[in-house]
Amino acid sequence: MxxxxxxxxxxxxxxxxxxxxxxxxxxxxxxxxxxxxxxxxxxxxxxxxxxxxxxxxxxxxxxxxxxxxxxxxxxxxxxxxxxxxxGQLKRDIASRQLIKSLLRHISSSNIKLVAEEEKLANKWIKFGRIISKQGKLMLKIPCGNNVSVINIIMKRCDGYVNQWLAQNYPRKNWAPIEVKHGLFITWLYVREK
CATH class of the missing domain: 1.10.287 (Helix Hairpins)
Known part of the structure; x- marks a missing residue:
C-alpha cells in the first residue's frame, strides 16, 4: 500500500x-x-x-x-x-529507507552522458522493493536494459545492500546480489537464503 x-x-x-x-x-x-x-x-x-x-x-x-x-x-x-x-507495509517502509540511501545527487557539472545514466539509475532504483515470496524475503530492483545503468546500480548496491539488509533483518541470511535478464527488463535480486 x-x-x-x-x-x-x-x-x-x-x-x-x-x-x-x-x-x-x-x-x-x-x-x-x-x-x-x-x-x-x-x-x-x-x-x-x-x-x-x-x-x-x-x-x-x-x-x-x-x-x-x-x-x-x-x-x-x-x-x-x-x-x-x-508485514508488507513494514517492508515497504524499510524499502523506502534503503532506496533513499541508494539515490545519488547528480551534479550538473558531470559529463552529460554520465549524468543521464545516473538519473536513469535513480529512476530505476526508486522502483526497488522488499517483498516476501514463498515465505522468504527478497529485494527486487529493476534496472532497465542499459548496461551502463545496470553497472551503476550494481556499484551502488555492492556491499552496502547486503550489509543494510543484515542489519535491519538480523535473523535472516542474505545471498549475494544476482542479476536476472528478462525480455525487456533486467532485475537485481538479493534473496534470503
Whole structure:
C-alpha cells in the first residue's frame, strides 16, 4: 500500500476535485446562465428547464463519485489491514529507507552522458522493493536494459545492500546480489537464503 501511495493519493485527489466541481460548478454555471438569460432577455422557462437538467445531472454524478470515493476508501482500508497483517507495509517502509540511501545527487557539472545514466539509475532504483515470496524475503530492483545503468546500480548496491539488509533483518541470511535478464527488463535480486 505504501509502495503505491502516489497513485492512490492522486486518485483520491481527483475524486475530491470532481465532487467539488460537481457541487460548486453547478451553482456557478446556474448563476452565469441566469445572468446571460437576463442580459439577453430570453425566456426564463427555458432557463428553468436547463437548470433542472443540470441539477439532475450534477446530483447523479455527485452520488456516483461519492459512492466511488466510499468504495475506494473501503478498499484502501482493507488493503492497509492486509498489508499490516502480512508485514508488507513494514517492508515497504524499510524499502523506502534503503532506496533513499541508494539515490545519488547528480551534479550538473558531470559529463552529460554520465549524468543521464545516473538519473536513469535513480529512476530505476526508486522502483526497488522488499517483498516476501514463498515465505522468504527478497529485494527486487529493476534496472532497465542499459548496461551502463545496470553497472551503476550494481556499484551502488555492492556491499552496502547486503550489509543494510543484515542489519535491519538480523535473523535472516542474505545471498549475494544476482542479476536476472528478462525480455525487456533486467532485475537485481538479493534473496534470503
Amino acid at each position: 505504501y509502495y503505491y501511495k502516489k497513485y492512490w493519493l492522486l486518485l483520491l485527489v481527483y475524486i475530491a476535485l470532481g465532487l467539488g466541481a460537481l457541487k460548486l460548478g453547478y451553482k456557478l454555471l446556474a448563476l452565469l446562465l441566469f445572468e446571460v438569460f437576463k442580459l439577453l432577455s430570453l425566456d426564463m422557462n427555458k432557463y428553468t428547464v436547463i437548470v433542472n437538467k443540470m441539477h439532475t445531472f450534477s446530483i447523479n454524478w455527485f452520488n456516483n463519485l461519492l459512492a466511488t470515493l466510499i468504495l475506494t476508501i473501503g478498499v484502501l482500508i482493507c488493503w492497509f489491514f492486509i498489508n499490516s497483517i502480512t
